[in-house]
Amino acid sequence: VADDYFGFDDALYDACRLIEILSRGERSFSERVADFPVYVSTPEIRIEVTEEQKWEIVERAVAHFRASHDVIDVDGVRVL
Known part of the structure; x- marks a missing residue:
């Protein structure tokens, strides 16, 4: 994703990049997310x-x- 990164946070840009990646059809969103590590977080x-x-x-x-x-x-x- 960093190949077209402009160096600042931008939710709209990130959403468009996600759509671009998913539109390639190589893997579904669920399959991609399954690769992420699972973190446990408790409330304060x-x-x-x-x-x-x-x-x-x-x-x-x-x-x-x-x-x-x-x-x-x-x-x-x-x-x-």
């Missing part, structure tokens, strides 16, 4: 705590998960 979890408790929980979560997972700890904890 919010727990009412004090500021002091919040940072203690973040530190403990990072310590626990970092032993076996990649962790992003900017503005909370994201376990990859």
